[in-house]
Amino acid sequence: MYSQINNNISRYVSFSEEELITFNSFMEYKKVPKKTIMLHEGEMCNFEAFVVKGCVRKYYIDANGFEVILQFAIENAWVSDISFSIYETKPSQVYIETLEDCEFLMFTPESKEELFAKAPRFERAFRILMQRNLAVTQNRLFHTISQTATEKYLEFLELYPTIPQRVPQHYIASYLGISPEFLSKVRARIAKN
């Protein structure tokens, strides 16, 4: 039994012992070394990964070749790319890369289907995870539009206080949608007060 992921999935739906055993039986434990690109541009993402330990980033590359970081995933977060088939014309340019040595519990689309077939109540739990994910993304979109760089950085520190110690600062700039130089200036300004 993997209690860490079981706690996570039980947060909004409660499951019986047997259900959790079934749940665990369909996932695969995997170690992935630092700086491994787990999903390359144009590839179909064939996993949904729960981070047991470590840190990963998910990013896009824009038309001018700039990286934009969409997500940092640390312990107890899920990471995957679900933007499949939406804009079928342009294959998605998403990358997922480990920033530290990582341990995951992973589902493939197939193992997830089998899980749903055997224990349909998990469909609901995954829907709620998706829903929370959407709420977080929507909130971030809103703040990206309406906040200044300083406000965004301060909010980032509140929401993800441990991340700045784990990832290079220019990744945070990329996540916030500002240049690394400007983030440095923002920090200098904050430090003065």
Added chain:
Amino acid sequence: MYSQINNNISRYVSFSEEELITFNSFMEYKKVPKKTIMLHEGEMCNFEAFVVKGCVRKYYIDANGFEVILQFAIENAWVSDISFSIYETKPSQVYIETLEDCEFLMFTPESKEELFAKAPRFERAFRILMQRNLAVTQNRLFHTISQTATEKYLEFLELYPTIPQRVPQHYIASYLGISPEFLSKVRARIAKN
């Protein structure tokens, strides 16, 4: 039978005739006049609405009192606020307002639960809808960060060609995260070429 919504829900999961009849039996048809605010700030959103006819906008109000439009929903789109309970501390500041006379097919959280109880395969269809919604939001976040105002406006025209004829232009500016004056200048520049 409401064929319009049935086509929509059947897009990624196919349902039997009986299932669709059950589906239809749990929804409520409702007409709402123009300029009605269907969800006020701080309220819990108790509906999930499919737009049969008309146009609505969903928006936030930021710390400085500015509106930021998160979504325009027209025919065949779903609108709701699922950002419930994520940031429990601050009640959500989301509004949903009709821009035209509208017709909806609506679920409440309760009727949706009853539907899932009677016809569990709809859980899956709603998860996929949610997933697509997330993909769209993520794509928009990405473009909000990496594109210029002109690029964002041109992409908006491609994605939602009918909306500019239906809503005031400053709403589109708000959606794009730019000032109405600047959108006007962008348009002037585009018109020259």
Added chain:
DNA sequence: ATTTTTTCTTGTCCTAGTTCAATGCCCAGC
């Protein structure tokens, strides 16, 4: 320990986009 690479900071100049008018437009209400 020292070299090499990556990351962070600071300064200068520059540009996309904002703010704040002022003007004209369109159309809803009387």
Added chain:
DNA sequence: GCTGGGCATTGAACTAGGACAAGAAAAAAT
């Protein structure tokens, strides 16, 4: 047929943040 209130446009002055360059500092590799 007027009239008043939201809308869009345009211009001028301003600002947040970007691009570029050079150096310092830190981390990784040898």
